[in-house]
Amino acid sequence: MIFRWFESLIDAFKDPVDTMPPKSVGRFYMFYLAQVWPVFAVAVVVGFAVALVEVSLFGFIGSIVDMAKGAPAKDFFALHGRELLWMGFVALVLRPVFIGLHDMLMNQAVVPSLTNRIRWQNHRYVIRQSLGFFQNDYAGRIANRIMQTGASLRESAVQIVDAIWYVAIYTGSAIVMFAKADVWLAAPLVVWLFAYVGTLYFFIPRTRQRSWLASEARSKLMGRIVDGYSNILTLKLFAHTQREERYVADAMAEQTEKLRGMTRLTTAMDATITTLNGFLIVGTSALAVWLWSQGKVTVGAIALCTGLVIRINNMSGWIMWVVNGIFENVGSVQDGMTTISQPRAVQDREGAMPLEVVAGEVRFEDVHFHYGKQGGVISGLNLVVRPGEKIGLVGPSGAGKSTLVNVMLRLYDLEGGHIRIDGKDIAQVTQESLRSQIGVVTQDTSLLHRSVRDNLLYGRPDASESQLTEAIRKARADEFIPTLIDGEGRLALDAHVGERGVKLSGGQRQRIAIARVLLKDAPILVLDEATSALDSEVEAAIQESLEVLMEGKTVIAIAHRLSTIARMDRLVVMDKGRVVETGTHAELITHGGLYARLWQRQTGGFVAADDALV
Structure with a gap:
């Protein structure tokens, strides 16, 4: 029960303010x-209490030595019983309580929940x-950065909370305790402290810079590895396994070199701190013994100083690694x-309203639009698609057909118009509302x-089983879905x-894509080479389903195989980002322009215009 209470302190899935995270x-x-x-x-307050209790234990050691030296054994407990009970209470009750509370806060509340809150908000x-953002980077590198940022931010923040009080309390208390015994005992510690801070000041910024470079190289390596795994078929088809190995090895060598640059600094810093710690232990212990020999400090002071500087020695090494880990x-x-x-x-504008499509006119x-480049992809294009009209977009490669669909879906913002x-x-x-009103079947599905079911329900998550079955039947996907089985023994839709x-x-993927759009039942339909992956027999089998799918919808169909769109209400011919011809198949053939030349090239002159429409 207590675990659940601490785990509920931070909600990992709290929705953030939808703004860009700061750049500093x-x-x-x-x-x-x-x-x-x-x-x-x-956590800061509890950390202070933990550090204070830890330091007090060393004070107790010195006090016990002095009390034992100054009282007869038989009277020891009678004279110092209360002090000893207090020491026992601190060690047996307060210390476990504060450390337990600290661990609960960190391990139950902060570590799992804060890490995943940062990841969740970054992912959102x-x-x-x-779309351009993802096209310009490795998917693996983006994912790696999302994952590592949450863990690294949480870890460094926790380390700061843990370290700040240990540094302040241990060092400050040690100086006070040493000076209380004899002011000269604090001298070695003060000198060491300045040297220690100077060492960190020199090394840490350089470690931070090299750590950044090493992390960047690691993300690059991750991106290349995932890119290869994602395109494993291409690697095997072109027999370039060794070439891919070298490609990854180059990134791995770069990451290794950057990591070595960071570890060289770490090793040098470790050696420097170890040397400084040696001077602290020897200097403080020797000075304490000499002061005792002069009758200026007690044996308890020697025990306190020796124990505390050894603890500070261990702590300084821990602090060094913590600070290094922080950076x-x-x-x-x-x-x-x-x-x-x-x-x-591409962002929704302030006050943007949901789109409701009633008629389906597209203007x-x-x-x-030029993808930010000089020169035209689409330049000054004007086109009206009437409600319920079915048009085919035709043109040579690079004419701007798919780009026109992309800007209609607002995958990119227009540069004009x-x-x-x-x-x-x-x-x-x-x-979201715009794209919910447009169904799309792309060339590369x-x-x-x-599961097959999950992919189909992307079209309509609330679809009933009967609606799902009907969409599968209309897309002729019922011919293969019942026969599917995966590596874990899941069957059919699962x-x-x-x-x-x-x-x-390819044909199976395309039919699932068509079934998914059938489920979506959006008023505007885009078919971008929708039957390109189907053989002629399968294409003919689902042509009737496509015609059912297009009923009552505004349709924009792109096809290089002109025979697949010859029956459209109107054909729009594009070239160099502009509409150069428009009309029915027969009208464009008669016109003898670009469309007629494309048709002649595909049919070799053997298929007449009227024959294509039979």
Whole structure:
């Protein structure tokens, strides 16, 4: 019960304010730690109490030695019983209570929940980035940075809380205790303290910089490894296993060299601190013995000083590694920030409203888009798709057909012009509502590495079993789904399809994609080479299903195989980002323009215009 109470102090899945995390390291830390400041405030107070109790134990040792020396054995407990009971209470009750409370706060409240809250909030922010954001980086590197940033930020914050009081209490109390016995006893410790801080001041910033470089190299290595695993079929088809090994080895060598640069500093710092600690132990112990020989301090003072400097020696090594770990983790956080603290290229505007499609008219008005490059991909395009109209987009590769669909889905923001659906500018509505009103079947269908059922229900999560079965039947996916079995023995709809759907053939993936869009039943439909992965027999089998799917919808279909869209209400021919021709198949053939040339090239002149429509 007590475990659950501490574990409930931090909600790992609390929704954040949907803003970009700060770009400076200090503000980035505060952005997350401020959300849990009460827990950390209590942890600081408890840390102070733990450090104070630990130091007091060394004071007790000196006191016991002095009390034993100054009282007859038979009267020892009678004279010092209360002091001894207090010491026992501190050691047996207060110390376990404070340490237990500290461990509960850290291990139950902070370590699991804060780590995953940071990961959750970073993931929520990054998953809403634009398509271009993910196309410009390794998926593995993005995932690695999300994972490491949460752990590194939490670890360094916990280390700071743990270390701050140990440094202040141990060092401060030792100086006070030494000076109380004899002011000269504090001299070696004060000199050591200045040398110790100077050593950290010299090494730590350099360690932080090299840690950042090592973390960046590690993320790069992770990205290359995951990239290879994700494209394992390509590696094997081109027989480039050794080439891929060298590609990863280059990144691994870079990461090794960067890591060595960091560990060289760590080794040098360790040697320096160890030398300083040796001078502290010898100097303090020798001085304490000499002062005792002069009758200026007691035997208890020798025991106190010797025990405490040995403890400080151990603590200084721990502090060195803690501080080094803090800055190593800060370096990892800095590396993660390069991915996480990036503005979103495509954002919902303030006050954006949900889009409701009634008729389904799509209007492109003087559209300009170039992917940020010089020169045209789409330049000044104007097009109106009437409600319920079915158009085919035709044109050579690079004409801008898929780009036009991408900007209609607002995967990228326009550089000029407007796209309106039922008169509403898509830049003024929410992205989620826009895309919920458009069903898309793409040329390169990739499925989630989940069950067939999960992939299908992406179209409509609340679909009934009968609706699911009907969509499967209409897409002709019922021919193969019952036969599926995965490596763990799951069958049919429960079988997992592998990463990006690799366990299925291209035609099977495409039919699941079509069934998914059938379930979605959006008023606007985009078919981007929707039957490209199907053989002629299968394509003919599901053509009727596609026609059912298109009924009552506004349809924009892209196809290089012109025979698949020749029956559309209207064909729109694009070239170099502009509409150059528009009309029915027969009209465009008669016109003798670009479409007629493309048709002639594909059919070799053997299929007449009228024959194609039979």
